[in-house]
Amino acid sequence: MAHGHIILSAFFFNPQGDHRMSWRHPRAPGREILDFDYYRDLVQAAERAKIDTIFVADHVSIWDSVKSGVAHYANARLEPLTLLAALAGVTRHIGLITTASSSYSEPYNVARFFASLDHISKGRASWNVVTSAMEEEAKNFGRDGNIDHALRYERAAEYLDIVKALWDSWEDEALLIDKESGYFADPARVHAINHKGPHFRVRGPLNVSRPPQGHPLIVQAGSSEDGKNFATAHADAHFAIFSTKEDGVGYRKDINERLARHGRRPESFKILPGILPIVAGSKDEALERQEYLQTLLPDQVGIDLLSSWSGLDLSAYPPDGPVPPLPDESTFNGGHTSLNRVRQWAKQNLTLREVARRLSNSGSVPTVAGTPVEIADQLEDWFVAGAADGFNLMFPLLPEDWHAFAEKVVPELQRRGLFRTEYEPGTLRDRLGLPRPANRFAEQRDNERAVS
Amino acid sequence: MAHGHIILSAFFFNPQGDHRMSWRHPRAPGREILDFDYYRDLVQAAERAKIDTIFVADHVSIWDSVKSGVAHYANARLEPLTLLAALAGVTRHIGLITTASSSYSEPYNVARFFASLDHISKGRASWNVVTSAMEEEAKNFGRDGNIDHALRYERAAEYLDIVKALWDSWEDEALLIDKESGYFADPARVHAINHKGPHFRVRGPLNVSRPPQGHPLIVQAGSSEDGKNFATAHADAHFAIFSTKEDGVGYRKDINERLARHGRRPESFKILPGILPIVAGSKDEALERQEYLQTLLPDQVGIDLLSSWSGLDLSAYPPDGPVPPLPDESTFNGGHTSLNRVRQWAKQNLTLREVARRLSNSGSVPTVAGTPVEIADQLEDWFVAGAADGFNLMFPLLPEDWHAFAEKVVPELQRRGLFRTEYEPGTLRDRLGLPRPANRFAEQRDNERAVS
Ligand SMILES: Cc1cc2nc3c(=O)[nH]c(=O)nc-3n(C[C@H](O)[C@H](O)[C@H](O)COP(=O)(O)O)c2cc1C
Ligand SMILES: Cc1cc2nc3c(=O)[nH]c(=O)nc-3n(C[C@H](O)[C@H](O)[C@H](O)COP(=O)(O)O)c2cc1C
Numbered sequence: 001m002a003h004g005h006i007i008l009s010a011f012f013f014n015p016q017g018d019h020r021m022s023w024r025h026p027r028a029p030g031r032e033i034l035d036f037d038y039y040r041d042l043v044q045a046a047e048r049a050k051i052d053t054i055f056v057a058d059h060v061s062i063w064d065s066v067k068s069g070v071a072h073y074a075n076a077r078l079e080p081l082t083l084l085a086a087l088a089g090v091t092r093h094i095g096l097i098t099t100a101s102s103s104y105s106e107p108y109n110v111a112r113f114f115a116s117l118d119h120i121s122k123g124r125a126s127w128n129v130v131t132s133a134m135e136e137e138a139k140n141f142g143r144d145g146n147i148d149h150a151l152r153y154e155r156a157a158e159y160l161d162i163v164k165a166l167w168d169s170w171e172d173e174a175l176l177i178d179k180e181s182g183y184f185a186d187p188a189r190v191h192a193i194n195h196k197g198p199h200f201r202v203r204g205p206l207n208v209s210r211p212p213q214g215h216p217l218i219v220q221a222g223s224s225e226d227g228k229n230f231a232t233a234h235a236d237a238h239f240a241i242f243s244t245k246e247d248g249v250g251y252r253k254d255i256n257e258r259l260a261r262h263g264r265r266p267e268s269f270k271i272l273p274g275i276l277p278i279v280a281g282s283k284d285e286a287l288e289r290q291e292y293l294q295t296l297l298p299d300q301v302g303i304d305l306l307s308s309w310s311g312l313d314l315s316a317y318p319p320d321g322p323v324p325p326l327p328d329e330s331t332f333n334g335g336h337t338s339l340n341r342v343r344q345w346a347k348q349n350l351t352l353r354e355v356a357r358r359l360s361n362s363g364s365v366p367t368v369a370g371t372p373v374e375i376a377d378q379l380e381d382w383f384v385a386g387a388a389d390g391f392n393l394m395f396p397l398l399p400e401d402w403h404a405f406a407e408k409v410v411p412e413l414q415r416r417g418l419f420r421t422e423y424e425p426g427t428l429r430d431r432l433g434l435p436r437p438a439n440r441f442a443e444q445r446d447n448e449r450a451v452s
Numbered sequence: 453m454a455h456g457h458i459i460l461s462a463f464f465f466n467p468q469g470d471h472r473m474s475w476r477h478p479r480a481p482g483r484e485i486l487d488f489d490y491y492r493d494l495v496q497a498a499e500r501a502k503i504d505t506i507f508v509a510d511h512v513s514i515w516d517s518v519k520s521g522v523a524h525y526a527n528a529r530l531e532p533l534t535l536l537a538a539l540a541g542v543t544r545h546i547g548l549i550t551t552a553s554s555s556y557s558e559p560y561n562v563a564r565f566f567a568s569l570d571h572i573s574k575g576r577a578s579w580n581v582v583t584s585a586m587e588e589e590a591k592n593f594g595r596d597g598n599i600d601h602a603l604r605y606e607r608a609a610e611y612l613d614i615v616k617a618l619w620d621s622w623e624d625e626a627l628l629i630d631k632e633s634g635y636f637a638d639p640a641r642v643h644a645i646n647h648k649g650p651h652f653r654v655r656g657p658l659n660v661s662r663p664p665q666g667h668p669l670i671v672q673a674g675s676s677e678d679g680k681n682f683a684t685a686h687a688d689a690h691f692a693i694f695s696t697k698e699d700g701v702g703y704r705k706d707i708n709e710r711l712a713r714h715g716r717r718p719e720s721f722k723i724l725p726g727i728l729p730i731v732a733g734s735k736d737e738a739l740e741r742q743e744y745l746q747t748l749l750p751d752q753v754g755i756d757l758l759s760s761w762s763g764l765d766l767s768a769y770p771p772d773g774p775v776p777p778l779p780d781e782s783t784f785n786g787g788h789t790s791l792n793r794v795r796q797w798a799k800q801n802l803t804l805r806e807v808a809r810r811l812s813n814s815g816s817v818p819t820v821a822g823t824p825v826e827i828a829d830q831l832e833d834w835f836v837a838g839a840a841d842g843f844n845l846m847f848p849l850l851p852e853d854w855h856a857f858a859e860k861v862v863p864e865l866q867r868r869g870l871f872r873t874e875y876e877p878g879t880l881r882d883r884l885g886l887p888r889p890a891n892r893f894a895e896q897r898d899n900e901r902a903v904s
Binding site: 023024025026028030031034035036040059060061062070071072073074075076077078079081082083085086087088089090104105106108109112113115116117119120136139140141142143170175177179182183184185186187190200201202203204205206207208209296298 | 473475476477478480482483486487488492511512513514522523524525526527528529530531533534535537538539540541542556557558560561564565567568569571572588591592593594595622627629631634635636637638639642652653654655656657658659660661748750
């Protein structure tokens, strides 16, 4: 790896933590989730620990495809672009990653938001490009249902290209602000982009000058085929999910092959698998804490989730009874992965409640639980083996798991020389060892000059 | 007036000041306009002076319908929602108004941005609803040209109604966060809005709980017929333009009649006319400063502006020569108001350059220039006569005109008992004496109960 340090990104979607029901935990925040102070404290703690980035995920809807979700799921939250902008004003070093949907927003607006966040933060902005997969989201934006999967990614590629062109529409030397001559900008270096594609038409130029990073860092999350192809063509970093070191090494190999097809080198692309870190006095204590979180799942939500994943109406079945016969895969319309996981557990004679609780855990993201030394051992192991450039830290319970990691695991990694003890100067890209992208319009002119 | 104090709102679109060319002034900021510190200093100064709000205007394009605009106009700026969110984190009292376009954004996204800004700022967010009139803007959002004027306002009314419904989609009592029972929300108080209108379809509910103000303050700017009708039907405050006290008194009367048609009382609607305040040792000194700003207009921009406003190509004419014969109004396709202003000045034998410089001033917004006492006299006069509830302070040159007003005029108004000396507790609405809007879904249920 070109970069000598583990990259650490502190994640949340639910501000109460990544377990679906952590909001019920006695030590989870209550109404503080609507209060800026809660987030300032979290992020300033991460900055004290020299963590690379925070990553705030996002959806453009509540979750209510399962009816009991409205009552029992923590659906209210702050909008992350406004939140990160506010956090930019009270931090100095930490990177600020958030999600914006290429399906349900306008490229000109999103280009401005991230360009502006990059200026306000002096080069710390990063955009997690998502295509938005939930039915609930589609219905908030004039649609009856989701956009087709392949089409979503086709639109995303065009969208991202427009946004990058808009970020380039002011060359770095375009801004003159020459009071004497009256030239605010060099008109030869400010470009209309005149994009006319199958899905978008955008004239430009942007009304924000080029961001400090050239392009705010582009990240992509999720390991579907389309997702991986999109990421290796267009992104700088990738939030992946795999559960063993061996899978991680294989994953990197696969990604490198995809990168090569786009003429890219492995160093230009950072892979950050998600982990659920639980710092505890011992492994047993950590597992106890995880099991406690599972008990917080209301039976109703568990049954509703199971109903939706098995295609059966299970509402009349007793939660302590067995799982009834499941539909045959060949005639099943829903997700086969979930169905098969339910089937496996049913075979082990687990009750409906027990299966539901297992399903409520964060899928295939591996738990890394134990003492600070044990956790550091595993992170070092994955990092040194080339299975990960760093980690997306998906804390089950906030704020305490976040603080425990920052205060106990980070010093252990620093002791081993695996993590910085001071922030390096420069932008987020500089710190991750990623080059500042060339400007397409400047390149074009250079090429034309070379030809003529 | 129900409200005993003058309302003061400190405005900018160009962060260098409201004169089109103030960026060239030796004391105007240079690259600081891209730096958060510049804005923090401005806003904290306004907060020390107990000013009610800042108002950051916005367009979703650069200005280049006049070709020389790219070279000579200050087209690069920060995006205001991210800027205001960052400012929310470093202020405690001041209201935060910015523009979002109902023509070029999605209601679900805009509802979230302002709801979130209202939470982050503890009830200080305000949305200036605009329909976006520039051709340059339309072309950044998939269109060949502007949306028809009447249609823009029809869409805006539907859009605003959706946003308000989304803000109501979580009733105030909806958020339970009851860890014991597992009820995060009361499902009877979280509402899909299921909007299906001529221009938008939005299901809801929002994924942000109800903002502290119920609805962030709604403002509308600009005095066209459609604008005034829209404002009196839907807004809480109105940025108007008129030039004399008598016009202001007549304006209030006209507005009150429109309000009455919607069953609204005058006190529910605040009128803030724009003024250009210039604090100086004397009136003469103030006028000298204004004339100096006019000399900063590059001849090329002046000629281009005049060409566009007169429908003639004036590029071959000498700037020091007279204005050539102007087109007849009956055959002229452009704006008749601008054409007639050019004609009047041409009749006074002004040169092309002189006419252009006059046109570059901020149209019909009156300059209020003089000593702090003289300025306070005029504000008091308008306020007491009922011509204004307060003022939109459009400073010609930033940051100095802003600081001079805060440090010299505000104390004079305070001495006269016309302006607060401490912020009252509560939200922006509380401070302006505007009630917190009722929740439409709660009202609906109450009505249904009353009937049954
Ligand atoms: C760590 C991680 C974070 C994610 N964050 C978001 C997010 O913030 N918003 C979102 O809509 N999807 C998010 N996703 C989902 C992915 O973008 C993607 O939609 C999902 O993995 C399904 O893949 P596909 O859409 O390519 O089939 C995330 C996925 C992962 C693994
Ligand atoms: C003080 C003031 C501020 C304004 N701010 C904005 C703004 O931020 N963005 C915008 O597009 N238009 C802005 N406008 C323009 C008005 O919204 C409106 O478009 C204009 O007055 C023309 O009116 P009409 O569109 O109703 O014909 C502003 C107008 C005034 C008087």
